[in-house]
Amino acid sequence: MNSPSFWLDSLGPIERRPPLAGDIEADVAIAGGGYSALWTAYYLATAAPEKRVVILEAEYCGFGASGRNGGWVSGQFPVAEAKLARRFGAAAATAMQHALGETVDEVGRVAAREGIDCDYAKGGTLSLVRNPEQLRRARTDPGFVGAGEAKAICGATDVLGGVYSEHCAVLHPAKLVRGLASVVEGLGVTIHEGTRVEQIKTGQIKTRLGTVTAGTVVRALEGYTSGLAGYRRELAPVYSLMIVTEPLPGEFWERVGLARRETFSDERRMVIYGQRTADDRLAFGGRGAPYHFGSRVRPEYDQVPEVFEALRATLTELFGIDPPIAYRWGGPLGIPRDWMPSVGLRDGLAWAGGYVGDGVAAANLAGRTLADLILKKDTALTTLPWVNHRSRRWEPEPARWVGINVGLKATALLDAWDRRRAA
Structure with missing residues (x-):
């Protein structure tokens, strides 16, 4: 690349x-x-x-x-x-x-x-609900839809419902x-x-x-x-990382849907986000990469192998596939x-x-x-x-480094706790 x-x-x-x-x-x-x-x-x-x-x-x-x-x-x-x-x-x-x-x-x-x-395609966005704790939180959202309607939009695994909004392209x-x-x-x-x-x-x-x-x-x-x-x-420059698959076959899209190219995520606390590209790839990303001391931004921070592997594993969990990954990249966003x-x-x-x-x-x-x-x-x-x-302004270092990275770790632990309770 x-x-x-x-x-x-x-x-x-x-x-x-x-x-x-x-x-x-x-x-x-x-x-x-x-x-x-x-x-x-x-x-x-x-x-x-x-x-x-x-x-x-x-x-x-x-x-x-x-x-x-x-x-x-x-x-x-x-x-x-x-x-x-x-x-x-x-x-x-x-x-x-x-x-x-x-x-x-x-x-x-x-x-x-x-x-x-x-x-450009405006199909809205769907945040999937995939465990009981997510369901408890999502039921109060005005955009909540049941399992059948959510699956009709995005045929992921273990779908219990979803939160849909039309305000996304x-x-x-x-x-x-x-x-x-x-x-x-x-x-x-x-x-x-x-x-x-x-x-x-x-x-x-x-x-x-x-x-x-x-x-x-x-x-x-x-x-x-x-x-x-x-x-x-x-x-604070916090990194978000992405992967994109090779183009996926028609039978996959017949099962999964996203027919209007709706964007998708789920109700976990650690942000994930995905789309069906115009050439039928899955482009999928998420947070989880560390914040770097002193708000440093460097090209080597764009690549975090363990985060890329976690993103690939999440796609496998979501859609029951082992997708061929074509690209991996990242970059900072401002918080x-x-x-x-x-x-x-x-x-x-x-x-x-x-x-x-x-x-x-x-x-x-x-x-x-x-x-x-x-x-x-x-x-x-x-x-x-x-x-x-x-x-x-953000706190001086090292408080900034400690606070942001502890927050990222805590978010991941809360999601893991939700999954264990659902098991």
């Missing part, structure tokens, strides 16, 4: 755009070349084409989570609606959920309008991010790849290759935020201390991120919101509860 993921590798060789070549000026300068950066640039360029927008990306657009994720365009928010309601009020919590649900369709609309063929993430980069470039946005951002401050983004001076500076680095000077404790994603603009510095792994849809909503904030528009988006939210 020559690329960081199956998705990127399936596109063939990637040609990098030219790096920054000295000091320049812009109206808006964006650090990062993933979904958040590109959606912000897209909505700015369509609403205010006279604005000079510049994107600076350390590698190439989609190198990070935007080209490695599970391909879920999910209306889920990492903070439960009830918790949002307690903090911000019921109306604000409902508005947040409604905006994310609508965003699932917005991603599909823009992809179709701009001719981005990213294998599936796509090929690298096709979206690379296609979106080409679209914004066509709208007049300048993209400099191979240009690592070293410092952000009011009015400036500094790199070794030059400085971009701009009225608004946007930080959109997600899991790579910790590598930026002064932002080490802003977001704020209170698990609350945010988007905002203060004193010329804007930001978006902390999506806790649900960023494909949220980044689009963030891009639309940032465009409104930068253009000083008062809209329904600029009043959502995540706007200008500030999470407290």
Whole structure:
């Protein structure tokens, strides 16, 4: 594999755009070349084409989570609606959920309008219930369905029910991010790849290759935020890993279903996530890789053999197969201390991120919101509860390393306890 993921590798060789070549000026300068950066640039360029927008990306657009994720365009928010309601009020919590649900369709609309063929399909998502403890927790969810209905969607083993939501679509993430980069470039946005951002401050983004001076500076680095000077404790980079099978035969899909390419997971506490790709593979991922001391992000952390084996074993358990694995990869995602994603603009510095792994849809909503904030528009988006939210910083090391890894271990132990009680 020559690329960081199956998705990127399936596109063939990637040609990098030219790096920054000295000091320049812009109206808006964006650090990062993933979904958040590109959606912000897209909505700015369509609403205010006279604005000079510049994107600076350390590698190439989609190198990070935007080209490695599970391909879920999910209306889920990492903070439960009830918790949002307690903090911000019921109306604000409902508005947040409604905006994310609508965003699932917005991603599909823009992809179709701009001719981005990213294998988008909206079939919803099903979280399988597969032991009595999961059943006890899931019965109270408004989306709960019985065993028969759940099996008709996803014919996994030991299905006792499921939790279904229509607010999810599936796509090929690298096709979206690379296609979106080409679209914004066509709208007049300048993209400099191979240009690592070293410092952000009011009015400036500094790199070794030059400085971009701009009225608004946007930080959109997600899991790579910790590598930026002064932002080490802003977001914790936690790794999620994935595998993808070879294309699976028709008889498998006749048994398993996922006929509308519904995404799937189950009700265990340790996150797993899967999709049926457009070419009939299973793409499957999950958490469980360790957090690395000092919020370090390194290429070798993308490969954790024991986690890959656990993912393969989970597919065997779920579907009764020993699947041929074609690709294995991983990458960091950004987690704020209170698990609350945010988007905002203060004193010329804007930001978006902390999506806790649900960023494909949220980044689009963030891009639309940032465009409104930068253009000083008062809209329904600029009043959502995540706007200008500030999470407290993560603890200094070694407390950060101990706390996050103990949390990961505890989550795995609770799932194991549920399985033992069901045996």
